[in-house]
Amino acid sequence: MNSKLKNRLALLLVGARDMMLLMSNKGNVPSAQPIFLCDAMLGSLARWLRFFGYDTLFPGTAPTDSELAEIAREEGRWLLTQDRELAGRGPRTVMLRATGLEDQLVEVFSRLGLRPEATLGKALCSECNGRLEEASKNEVQPAVPPHVLATATRFRRCSDCGRVYWRGSHSEKIVVRMNEVVARLAVDGQQR
Numbered sequence: 001m002n003s004k005l006k007n008r009l010a011l012l013l014v015g016a017r018d019m020m021l022l023m024s025n026k027g028n029v030p031s032a033q034p035i036f037l038c039d040a041m042l043g044s045l046a047r048w049l050r051f052f053g054y055d056t057l058f059p060g061t062a063p064t065d066s067e068l069a070e071i072a073r074e075e076g077r078w079l080l081t082q083d084r085e086l087a088g089r090g091p092r093t094v095m096l097r098a099t100g101l102e103d104q105l106v107e108v109f110s111r112l113g114l115r116p117e118a119t120l121g122k123a124l125c126s127e128c129n130g131r132l133e134e135a136s137k138n139e140v141q142p143a144v145p146p147h148v149l150a151t152a153t154r155f156r157r158c159s160d161c162g163r164v165y166w167r168g169s170h171s172e173k174i175v176v177r178m179n180e181v182v183a184r185l186a187v188d189g190q191q192r
């Protein structure tokens with residue numbers, strides 16, 4: 001083979017390899033959302049990940065470190081912890097350095113390359129991680145204070161624990177904070 005032909009062939013092969021890499025990178029982007037397991041110290045983080053719509057278990061203080069690692073492994077969850085020893089046990093772990101809630105959210109999202117939306121539209125029950133379903137005013141009446149019944153128009157109810165959610169000043173404050181987190185992620189992304 002002459003050297004000119006060799007070079008062209010090499011270029012073609014490099015091109016093909018790059019194309020394969022591109023394709024495999026695309027293929028590697030997980031289509032399913034990551035799911036999480038927070039250790040006993042990260043209850044607030046768990047609630048906020050649920051606001052963002054991420055399936056997040058928070059088993060509290062009951063399970064031991066090895067049980068936590070086992071749950072994470074069995075269910076394919078990312079184990080979130082600030083405990084170095086526990087981090088060493090999990091199959092997929094985010095060892096958090098941040099201590100404040102917003103910093104922790106930014107850390108989890110940026111470490112996993114996530115771009116969440118600042119909306120409660122996909123939120124899960126912040127108490128129990130259950131799915132929220134639309135519910136009528138009549139259905140939620142016993143669980144909602146009268147002034148809320150008089151003003152709120154849409155309600156959602158947890159299919160597991162029955163907790164009722166509605167749009168109000170509390171949820172607006174949550175969305176404002178979600179926006180702050182999302183804005184920080186966008187800035188981080190630009191700086192990279």
Ligand SMILES: [Zn+2]
Pocket residue numbers: 125126127128129130158159160161162163
């Ligand atoms: Zn619930």
